[in-house]
Amino acid sequence: MKSGIVALVGRPNAGKSTLLNNILRQKVSITSPKPQTTRFPIQAVYEDERGQIVFVDTPGIFAKVKDQVSSRINLRTEEAIEQGVDLIAYIVDHTRQRAEEENKVLGIVRKVNIPKILVINKVDVKAPTHIVQYRFMEEEFDEVIELSAFTGKHLPLLLNAIFERLPEGPAIVDTANMTQPGINLDSKMFIAEIIREKAFLTLRKEVPYTLTTVVDDVAERENGVMYIKARILTSADRYKGMIIGKNASTIKEIGATARKELEVASSKKVYLELTVEVDAHWADYI
Numbered sequence: 688m689k690s691g692i693v694a695l696v697g698r699p700n701a702g703k704s705t706l707l708n709n710i711l712r713q714k715v716s717i718t719s720p721k722p723q724t725t726r727f728p729i730q731a732v733y734e735d736e737r738g739q740i741v742f743v744d745t746p747g748i749f750a751k752v753k754d755q756v757s758s759r760i761n762l763r764t765e766e767a768i769e770q771g772v773d774l775i776a777y778i779v780d781h782t783r784q785r786a787e788e789e790n791k792v793l794g795i796v797r798k799v800n801i802p803k804i805l806v807i808n809k810v811d812v813k814a815p816t817h818i819v820q821y822r823f824m825e826e827e828f829d830e831v832i833e834l835s836a837f838t839g840k841h842l843p844l845l846l847n848a849i850f851e852r853l854p855e856g857p858a859i860v861d862t863a864n865m866t867q868p869g870i871n872l873d874s875k876m877f878i879a880e881i882i883r884e885k886a887f888l889t890l891r892k893e894v895p896y897t898l899t900t901v902v903d904d905v906a907e908r909e910n911g912v913m914y915i916k917a918r919i920l921t922s923a924d925r926y927k928g929m930i931i932g933k934n935a936s937t938i939k940e941i942g943a944t945a946r947k948e949l950e951v952a953s954s955k956k957v958y959l960e961l962t963v964e965v966d967a968h969w970a971d972y973i
């Protein structure tokens with residue numbers, strides 16, 4: 688069998704996490720139209736008769752680091768690539784112009800001498816396209832695949848190309864006793880991520896970059912209801928006000944959409960107690 692670690696890299700919003708979820712046919716990594724939705728590497732295992740792939744979804748690299756949080760997040764991606772990856776899948780979004788960020792990601796990718804596949808994502812969108820600009824990068828890669836992470840078009844081509852280039856070897860992760868597809872998040876972290884995704888989808892502008900989510904308690908009550916206590920931590924009072932919203936409408940929407948998804952994922956009734964707090968050290972939780 689073949690086995691190896693495959694890093695999904697690229698600038699923010701390219702569709703790395705959407706691609707991972709669609710390959711696994713299960714949500715393991717949160718997604719949103721906001722840049723740097725993914726904040727730390729997410730590992731998840733794909734297996735079929737050909738072998739095992741340990742995917743590492745990484746945070747999108749920002750070229751111009753604005754604050755300490757995104758500089759820490761950028762560093763995590765660089766570390767993930769340097770820590771013994773067998774293959775890189777470099778995801779680009781052809782609907783956006785090539786920019787400085789692309790050079791930064793390329794610079795990181797060039798440092799490692801392993802097989803590299805260029806993935807041109809979002810081919811379900813025909814216009815606008817800047818595909819010609821990305822074609823100039825082709826010669827740096829072993830293969831180029833155009834696909835849609837969203838519709839799933841050509842995903843099997845990517846899997847073929849990955850397996851072709853992975854070494855022969857035993858499974859890296861023993862998935863025999865796992866219910867989840869071998870992901871590196873415990874249930875509290877996963878729930879916190881789902882709530883953070885709903886906050887990213889509900890809140891506008893820069894507010895998502897001032898917050899993080901923490902789950903304090905998960906307990907199954909005798910009546911079968913899953914009770915979850917969670918907090919959104921933010922940096923300042925004005926953001927707290929925006930997260931709560933008029934008549935608490937915003938926090939209610941975040942809570943309701945998160946609860947619905949957690950109910951589907953767990954097949955249980957969920958009671959979610961969600962509060963918002965100002966915490967000067969909120970960024971320490973990221």
Ligand SMILES: Nc1nc2c(ncn2[C@@H]2O[C@H](COP(=O)(O)OP(=O)(O)OP(=O)(O)O)[C@@H](O)[C@H]2O)c(=O)[nH]1
Pocket residue numbers: 697698699700701702703704705706717718719720721722723724725726745746747748808809810811812834835836837838
């Ligand atoms: N139309 C279309 N949209 C896509 C496709 N793949 C991803 N998207 C959208 O692009 C946005 C970003 O997707 P993510 O998967 O969160 O992107 P990411 O590369 O993981 O982003 P970061 O975690 O911020 O680095 C979301 O709104 C997705 O729905 C695709 O193939 N087609």
Ligand SMILES: [Mg+2]
Pocket residue numbers: 703704705716717718724725744745746747
């Ligand atoms: Mg992501």
